[in-house]
Amino acid sequence: MNQMNTIKRLVFIMFILSLSCFAAACGESPTAENAVEAEDFALDTIINQVVYGENAQAAADAVSAEIKELDDLWSVESAAGDTVKLNSHAGEGYVKLDPKTIALLQEAQKISAYSDGAAFDITVAPIVNAWGVCGDDPRVPPKEEITSLLPLVNYEDVMIDAAANQAALRQKGQLIDLGGIAKGYIGDLAIERYKEYGITSAFINLGGNVVVLGSKPDGTSWKVGIQNPRGETSDIIGYVEVSDQAVVTSGDYQRYFTEGGKRYSHIIDPRTGYPIDNGLMSVTVITASSADADGLAKAIVLGLDEGMALIEKADGAKAIFITTEKEIYVTSGLTDTFHFEDTSNEYTYIQNGR
Amino acid sequence: MSIRIFKTGDKILIVSILIIAGVFFGFKALQHDSSGNLIAVVSQDGEEIETVNLTKLEDSQTIVIEEPLHQVILAERGRIRFEESDCPNQNCVDTGWLTKAGDKAVCLPNKVVITIEGEGESEVDIFAY
Structure with a gap:
């Protein structure tokens, strides 16, 4: 009889516990409801933040302010900024720069070195400008023009003297564009700021x-949709489940123009000076640092085999490659994280294909 | 032989707790009512300027933005788009119709964003693009 009573009590306690769980779920935990959303226009794009918990507003505001400040520092359009300062003194020796710019240049050098400048090179700007893909008047430049500009493309010509906060471009006519790395770098800064605000x-x-910090307020992983390279923004070919990771895509659809029925992407191969045309439509990199993810996504320039090899070699990085044949390949670490869900029914997921 | 674990009083208690839990669940489900309405939200520089229930829209509706660039947004039942824009690249107009939850059109020069919110929204939390 004593045993019966114990069982009864246990059952009763279980019910009370489950009731309080339901009640808690109904009220929602305060963190889930206290989402702060911010939208900013900077870095030539739209930036959205969603921050949860106490201090969320202060954290989001701090990040918004920092983004604006760095945009002014690094945009090719801000006359007083460091990019313009460095570019306008190309071939004339060292110029003093903001320590933040020096840090970004060092990061850019590190990422360029991953592929020895084959996939990513911040000095490709003179050729990008010749194509005008990012402007309002894109064109196919004459071959001679590209050939004459190619010798200016060399990331090793960016000389950095970190101790004195100065840098230089070795040759006259050289230009850098930090657009390929600034967003990635700022993503990491944002996560750092969030952490500082608890x-x-x-x-x-x-x-x-x-870039995601932690998990969702309910403790589950974030589901990040991977864009269908030939669809709208909300058309996805699947998603990855991630916590504390960056997810960055480099795609031929992001900026391009068409001429004579041919698609010219904004992604220029630094080795040839021509837009990529190697059978890849997009590469999405998933890794802890968003600067690394941004840089490694330029593996799209290398094509499927070489690109996959580059990602496999990089510590902790995983990637999704989508070919113009609409085939999807993922690197070895990603098979559990990636969920193939193609609403268009046009893509094929090649598992264990490579 | 039947072992009586619960007395009548216990049973009443358990059943009533179950009912209360059920009511909580039902309430929660109701909060996430899937009415299926598509809500278009138009914002400029982060400030919401117009909300349109596309599902319940009877006649087409235009939203005109004058500053800094002239722009016309056209909403019809179930869809919305940038119809005209004085911006140089016309990316916003080229985006075309937005028709489902999660769809988004952006005009960077005018800092105007159209987003469609609503139930049946994609199961993903964030779009990488």
């Missing part, structure tokens, strides 16, 4: 570059 759950989406 935030444990947040994400920032910098024009498609996604």
Whole structure:
């Protein structure tokens, strides 16, 4: 009889416990409801933040302010900025720059070195300008023009004297464009700021570059949709489940123009000076640092085999490659994280294909 | 032989707790009512300027933005788009119709964003693009 009573009590306690769980779920935990959303226009794109918890507003505001400040520092359009300063003194020796710019240049050098400048090179700007893909008047430049500009493309010509906060471009006519790395770098800064404000759950989406801090407020992983390269923004070919990771895509659809029925992407191969045309439509990299993810996504320049090899070699990085044949390949670490869900029914997921 | 674990009083208690839990669940489900309405939200520089229930829209509706660039947004039942824009690249107009939850059109020069919110929204939390 004594045993019966114990069982009864246990059952009763279980019910009370489950009731309080339901009640808690109904009220929602305060963190889930206290989402702060911010939208900013900077870095030539739209930036969205969603930050949870106490201090969320202060954290989001701090990040917004910092983004604006860095945009002014690094945009090719801000006359007083460091990019313009460095470019306008190309071939004339060292110029003093903001320590933040020096840090970004060092990061850019590191990422360029991953592929020895084959996939990513911040000095490709003179050729990007010749194509005008990012302007309002794109064109196919004459072959001679590209050939004459190619010798200016060399990331090793960016000389950095970190101790004195100065840098130089070795040759006259050389130009850098930090657009390929700034968003990635700022994504990491944002996550650092969130942590300083005691935030444990947040994400920032910098024009498609996604960086998540922690998990969702309910403790589950963030589901980050991977864009169908030939669809609208909300058309996805699947998603990855991630916590504390960056998800960055480099795609031929992001900026391009068509001439004579041919698609010219904004992604220029630094070795040839021509837009990529190697059978890849997009590469999405998933890794802890968004600067790394941004840089490694330029593996799209290398083509499927070489690109996959580059990602496999990089510590902790995983990637999704989508070919013009609409085949999807993922690197070895991603098979559990990636969920293939193609609403268009046009894509094939090649598992264990490589 | 039947072992009586619960007395009548216990049973009443358990059943009533179950009912209360059920009511909580029902309430929660109701909060996430899937009415299926598509809500278009138009914002400029982060400030919401117009909300349109596209599902319940009877006649087409235009939203005109004058500053800094002239722009016309056209909403019809179930869809919305940038119809005209004085911006140089016309990316916003080229985006075309937005028709489902999660769809988004952006005009960077005018800092105007159209987003469609609503139930049946994609199961993903964030779009990488």
